[in-house]
Amino acid sequence: MAQKSTTLAQALWNSADELRSHMDANEYKNYLLGLVFYKYLSDHLLYKAAELLEEEPKNLEEAQKIYEENFNNDAIRDILLSELQNTYGYTLEPHETYTAIIEKINNRTFELVELEQAFRDIEQSDKIYLGLFNDVDLQSTRLGPNPQKRNDRISAVMQRLEQVDLTEYGGDALGDAYEYLIGQFASESGKKAGEFYTPQAVSNLMTKIAILGKEDKRGLTVYDPTMGSGSLLLNAKAYSNQPNLIYYFGQEVNTTTLNLARMNMILHNVGIGQQKFRNGDTLDDDWPTDEPTNFDMVLMNPPYSAKWSASNAFLEDSRFAPYGKLPPKSRADFAFLLHGYYHLRTDGTMAIVLPHGVLFRSGAEATIRQNLLENGAIDTVIGLPENLFFNTSIPTTIIILKKDRDNRDVLFIDASKEFKKIRNQNEMDEGHIEKIIETYKNREFVDKFAYVAEFDEIVENDYNLNIPRYVDTFEEPEPIDVVQLSKDIQEIDKELEKNKKEFLGMMDELQVTEENKEIIDAIKAVFQ
Known part of the structure; x- marks a missing residue:
């Protein structure tokens, strides 16, 4: 029996070694995540089967034997499969489990078609699993020039992952490791990975602010129209006192990334009735248009300064029409912001990450910014440290928006120095986040850190929200002796x-x- 002492992160890294020289990170990520997901489903099914049979296996190998023996009993098999289907929404035959395939690999009798069949059976078990393994192309020549080479390479990857019993992790812990995987490989994948990964600290900060006052709400609705891997959406679960009664809505233009989000939801035990996702272009194709269309929380980390059509037809679109002008074709930042704001409930809170340019750029963006400020939509501006994200080193800002506010002041927080340096990346820890949260709650002046600007002062500054105009961080140099x-x-x-x-x-x-x-x-x- 293999010694399952390797951490999941280390096993993933070791598995990547088997693929790195044959494809880039954005490709091998799909294989690793697909196989991790398959192993997670297989491991949980084996232990659940043993539990239903009132057995207590010491490891997966024992659980596999118990499953095989009872599967061959006609009187037990149908009842067991029915219970597993009702519990998880999928079943696997004994020869299709990850543990069974590892045994075949060790005996050199494994063939890739067996793994392909296991994937198909999971996908056909329930609509929640449809298409989840589409990106795990086991017949790709990138794995090897012939069937035997491809067989050997996948076998090696599976053996590396086999060192971890995924049932040792709780659902949330596995989800954290899943996001760790994306984060680790984002630096290799470059922009493609960064597009669907929000650093956990930034995600935590945005969610903690957006959920304030809604922690006890049953049926909380969370929306991310550029949802990537779904990490921003799932963070609501960590800070809600009703985590099993949250409804998640999201749209994603990239089909592969959408599937990652679907896997992530399953790994976090989110039922199919609580998630509603769509594959589509958020700006060109507004969604949702059926009830519900407005949400308690809107969380967004859209692609920065992306291009969009900015067609004149959008001037008739209810998302953009009230603002008189459209964001420029070369920078869709405000287009994403206005889309999210449109779908925010009257008593909801929105948090969006954008580049600092939205705070002070001129032209159409200045007109839109002025309109938002006159309506009291912009509640808070938080300046983040540079080099937090994997795909860009530029400093970013979190903008908090609300509807139906009593006044039009804006809280400015300069958190650009709130980080610690880890190798080549800056990171925010819990202390940094709590300092920002407390400042947000208190909404008071803090020397060289926070300032509440009244609307008249913002008008005097020509609606420019550049943080240094409001938060003076100048440090007097020490006198020279x-x-x-x-x-x-x-x-x-x-x-x-x-x-x-x-x-x-x-x-x-x-x-x-x-x-x-x-x-x-x-x-x-x-x-x-």
């Missing part, structure tokens, strides 16, 4: 003269030859 500085310079000069004499003395001791005389004389001339 001229006397001490003079003494330090004299000491340095003495030390330099001493070192020069020692060096020239060493040069005099060198043996001078015709080959090195010219070089030695040149060096001495520099120091004399």
